[in-house]
Amino acid sequence: MKDIKDLNLPEGLKYDVEHEWIATAAPFRIGVSDFAQDALGDLTYVELPEVGATFAKGDEFGTLESTKSVSPLFLPVAGEITAVNEKLNDDPGLVNSDPYGEGWIVEITPSDAAQLETLMDVAAYRKHLETAGH
Amino acid sequence: MAAASSEPLRKTILNPVHRALGGTMVDFGGWEMPLWYPGGAVKEHLAVITAAGLFDTSHMSVIVGRGTNIRHFLNFALSKDIAGLKIGRAAYGIILNEKGFSIDDTIIYPLAEDRFGLVVNAGMSATVISHLRSLPGGEAFSWTDLTGVCAKLDIQGPAAYAIFRPFVENADAVFAKFPYFSFQGDFDFAQSAVHLRDGTPILLSRTGYTGELGFEIFLPAAKAANLWNELLAMGAEQGLTACGLAARDSLRAGAVLPLSHQDIGPWPFINNPWPWALPTDENGAFTKDFMGRAALDPATAGHTLPFAGFDPRKVETHGAKVLLGGREIGHVLTCVADMAIGRVDNRIYSLASPDKPENFSPRGLVCGFVKVSDPLAAGTVITLKDARRELKVEIREDIRPARTARKALG
Structure with a gap:
C-alpha cells in the first residue's frame, strides 16, 4: 500500500471518514480518494445508483468490488443523484487509475448545502488518515 | 487459522523482496x-492465464515423516489411497479426524519407502504433526517440520515451463518425462539429484494451485530471493508477473480447487467436487480403511458444489445464504470473481479458450462454492443472498475452461 505521504490528495475537495470526496461547487461530483482505491485494490465492478434516486447523508448508494471484496459507497451529503459515470460499467479500473478525474462515480444535487461544511478539507483528511493508524 | 491475532506475524524469507516491490501485505494464517x-490483482490473475505468474508460497509447511512402514501408516491417516503411489509421483489427500472432518489438505510426496513428505497449509504443521502422532502407531515415526527452512516458489501459467527450464541443470534429462502430479528431487536437499544451474538443490513438483501449467519449486530458504529475482528478470519479456494471494484465490476458485478451512473443514469430507481425494472404486465404494471412513455417509452429509454467475457482482462470503425457489438451503463458502472468463450466448469462455469469440473481452464472472442440503444438478440456478443483494448464479460442474495444468510440456 502507498505511504500516506505518497497519496494524491487534491486541494479544493471535501472528504468524509469513509474516504469519499465531493466537489464543493456544481456539478457536485463524488468519488473515492486515492487512499480508498489503493486499499481496495483493482476494482472489478462498480454498482451505480439510478439517476433521480435520493439518499440521506451517510446512506449506501452503491458498491466498489474487487476480485475478493464488496465495499459500500456512502453519500457524504444528502441529495439527489443527477448523473452516474457510465464509463465505469465497462472500465471499473478508472477508479483506480484516475480517482479524481475519469474515475468519478456520481453527481448530486445536495438537499442541504450546509452539510458540505461538516466534511473535512484536505488537511483534516490527511490528519484523519495519519491518526486513524492507516 | 493457527496463529492468534495477538502473536507477531511470521515472515517468509522473501518478505523484504515483497516490500521492495510495493506489495500490499496482509495476515494470512499468521x-x-x-x-x-x-x-x-486483475493483471496478476490474467498474467497466469495468458503468460505466467510467480508466487511466494513459503508460508506453507513441509513435513517429512520417516520410519519403517510409513506408507502403511499414512495410508490410514490420509483419505487418498497411496498404497500404490510410486516414488516420484505426488497425490492430493485430506487429513481427516474420526468424524470425517478435514483437519487440513495436503500433497503427499513419497521420497523413499521409509520417507514421505507432506505439504500442508500455513500454520498447520504443528497441528498436523500432533494429530499424526496421536494416531495408532504414529509415535513410531520421526516427524520433521521444515517450515522456514524450506522455501517454495510457484511458477504457474502457459509460459511457466519455457521461462523456468533454462534455470535447471541437465534440463533435457529432468524434463524428458515430467507429467502432472509428479516430482523430482528431495526435501533433504543434501541428497537431491535436481539442481538449479547455480548448484542450488531443489525439489521440483509439477503441481500448483491455479489450474494452469507450472511447477512448485522447493529450495533452501537462503536461495529463494536469488531465484525469485532472477526469474522475474529473465521472465519479464515473456510476461512473468509477481502475484499475490488475491490472484491465487481467484485463480484456484475458477479452477474448482478448495481453500482449506474455508471450502473444506469441520464437516464430513464427502459429496463435494473433489471425490478423487477419496479412495473410491467406480461404484463409489471405499477401497481401503482410513481415519474418518466410518463417518463419511453420503446419505446424511450436505453437498458442496461449485457455482458461477452471470456477471462479476459478488455477495459477502461470510454469512451469505443460498436460496432455491425462496427456500434457504445452505450458505456460501467462497465467492470471488474470475476476471479471465465471461459468458457469450450463456456459454463460459476464458481468455485462453482456443474457440473464444472474436474480440472476446471478458468482464469476469462471480464464482466459488456453496454448501447446501440438496444435491443440485449442474445448471440449477440458485440465489445467493446477503444483506445487500440477491444474486442469481448457476451450479456448475466446472468453471474456467481451457485450463493448462495437464498440458504437455514444451
Missing part, C-alpha cells in the same frame, strides 16, 4: 504475505 503488488 503470516504476513503479499495480497497484490502495485500492478494489481
Whole structure:
C-alpha cells in the first residue's frame, strides 16, 4: 500500500471518514480518494445508483468490488443523484487509475448545502488518515 | 487459522523482496504475505492465464515423516489411497479426524519407502504433526517440520515451463518425462539429484494451485530471493508477473480447487467436487480403511458444489445464504470473481479458450462454492443472498475452461 505521504490528495475537495470526496461547487461530483482505491485494490465492478434516486447523508448508494471484496459507497451529503459515470460499467479500473478525474462515480444535487461544511478539507483528511493508524 | 491475532506475524524469507516491490501485505494464517503488488490483482490473475505468474508460497509447511512402514501408516491417516503411489509421483489427500472432518489438505510426496513428505497449509504443521502422532502407531515415526527452512516458489501459467527450464541443470534429462502430479528431487536437499544451474538443490513438483501449467519449486530458504529475482528478470519479456494471494484465490476458485478451512473443514469430507481425494472404486465404494471412513455417509452429509454467475457482482462470503425457489438451503463458502472468463450466448469462455469469440473481452464472472442440503444438478440456478443483494448464479460442474495444468510440456 502507498505511504500516506505518497497519496494524491487534491486541494479544493471535501472528504468524509469513509474516504469519499465531493466537489464543493456544481456539478457536485463524488468519488473515492486515492487512499480508498489503493486499499481496495483493482476494482472489478462498480454498482451505480439510478439517476433521480435520493439518499440521506451517510446512506449506501452503491458498491466498489474487487476480485475478493464488496465495499459500500456512502453519500457524504444528502441529495439527489443527477448523473452516474457510465464509463465505469465497462472500465471499473478508472477508479483506480484516475480517482479524481475519469474515475468519478456520481453527481448530486445536495438537499442541504450546509452539510458540505461538516466534511473535512484536505488537511483534516490527511490528519484523519495519519491518526486513524492507516 | 493457527496463529492468534495477538502473536507477531511470521515472515517468509522473501518478505523484504515483497516490500521492495510495493506489495500490499496482509495476515494470512499468521503470516504476513503479499495480497497484490502495485500492478494489481486483475493483471496478476490474467498474467497466469495468458503468460505466467510467480508466487511466494513459503508460508506453507513441509513435513517429512520417516520410519519403517510409513506408507502403511499414512495410508490410514490420509483419505487418498497411496498404497500404490510410486516414488516420484505426488497425490492430493485430506487429513481427516474420526468424524470425517478435514483437519487440513495436503500433497503427499513419497521420497523413499521409509520417507514421505507432506505439504500442508500455513500454520498447520504443528497441528498436523500432533494429530499424526496421536494416531495408532504414529509415535513410531520421526516427524520433521521444515517450515522456514524450506522455501517454495510457484511458477504457474502457459509460459511457466519455457521461462523456468533454462534455470535447471541437465534440463533435457529432468524434463524428458515430467507429467502432472509428479516430482523430482528431495526435501533433504543434501541428497537431491535436481539442481538449479547455480548448484542450488531443489525439489521440483509439477503441481500448483491455479489450474494452469507450472511447477512448485522447493529450495533452501537462503536461495529463494536469488531465484525469485532472477526469474522475474529473465521472465519479464515473456510476461512473468509477481502475484499475490488475491490472484491465487481467484485463480484456484475458477479452477474448482478448495481453500482449506474455508471450502473444506469441520464437516464430513464427502459429496463435494473433489471425490478423487477419496479412495473410491467406480461404484463409489471405499477401497481401503482410513481415519474418518466410518463417518463419511453420503446419505446424511450436505453437498458442496461449485457455482458461477452471470456477471462479476459478488455477495459477502461470510454469512451469505443460498436460496432455491425462496427456500434457504445452505450458505456460501467462497465467492470471488474470475476476471479471465465471461459468458457469450450463456456459454463460459476464458481468455485462453482456443474457440473464444472474436474480440472476446471478458468482464469476469462471480464464482466459488456453496454448501447446501440438496444435491443440485449442474445448471440449477440458485440465489445467493446477503444483506445487500440477491444474486442469481448457476451450479456448475466446472468453471474456467481451457485450463493448462495437464498440458504437455514444451
